[in-house]
Structures are given as structure tokens and as C-alpha cells.
Amino acid sequence: MTRIEELKDFGIEISDSMKEGNVIIDVYTQWCGPCKFLSPILEKLKDEGLFKLIKIDLDQNRALGNRFGITAIPTLLFFRNGDLYDGIIEIQGQPLVKNGLMIGAGNESTIREIVGKMN
Numbered sequence: 001m002t003r004i005e006e007l008k009d010f011g012i013e014i015s016d017s018m019k020e021g022n023v024i025i026d027v028y029t030q031w032c033g034p035c036k037f038l039s040p041i042l043e044k045l046k047d048e049g050l051f052k053l054i055k056i057d058l059d060q061n062r063a064l065g066n067r068f069g070i071t072a073i074p075t076l077l078f079f080r081n082g083d084l085y086d087g088i089i090e091i092q093g094q095p096l097v098k099n100g101l102m103i104g105a106g107n108e109s110t111i112r113e114i115v116g117k118m119n
Contacts, residue, residue, distance in 0.1 A: 023051060023054065024115075028058065037105050079100070080119075
């Protein structure tokens with residue numbers, strides 16, 4: 001089981017508030033078009049209090065990408081109460097989140113539904 005505190009090993013600041021509730025880590029790059037589409041959606045939902053958000057530029061943190069086997073961006077990592085979400089979350093019969101990772105950009109309603117299913 002991956003704990004959110006382990007991300008400190010990759011130079012990511014984890015506050016105590018990140019150890020409870022829902023946290024999404026947005027792994028992106030500056031040059032990624034789908035990442036630019038997804039970013040304002042994540043910011044809006046974070047501002048609504050749906051989850052806490054950490055943004056990590058993969059070009060600046062390859063070690064994190066290697067740790068999670070990230071080969072495509074954007075990739076979202078979903079944590080619940082300090083643990084990487086363990087399991088599969090399906091939306092309309094399609095598995096979108098597998099063992100805490102979602103690869104590709106989702107729309108606002110999809111992200112809302114995923115977070116709702118985490119609770």
C-alpha cells in the first residue's frame with residue numbers, strides 16, 4: 001500500500017491536511033495539450049473543496065514517474081485518507097481508475113463521479 005507520506009522522498013511537500021480526505025496528484029508537463037485542458041477543471045473542483053490538489057511536472061520529477069510507472073500524461077493519482085486508492089473505479093462500465101491511477105484527461109463530470117465513488 002502506497003502512503004502519501006512516501007512522496008516526500010520525491011521532494012513533494014505533504015502537509016498533515018493531505019493525510020485525510022481526497023487528494024489528487026496531477027502529473028503533467030508544460031507541453032501537454034490534454035494536460036492544459038484538464039488543469040482548469042481540477043483547479044475548479046479543488047476550489048469547491050472536492051479534493052486537495054498537488055501538481056507535479058513530470059519533466060521536473062522523472063523519479064516520481066518511474067515510481068508509479070507513468071508512461072503517458074496526464075496521469076492522475078488518487079489518494080484517500082493518506083493511501084493510494086486501491087481498486088478499480090468504473091464509469092459507464094469502463095475502468096478509468098486502476099489502483100489509484102487514471103491516465104488521460106477526463107471531463108468535469110467524470111472527475112466528480114470518480115471522487116464520489118472513492119468515498
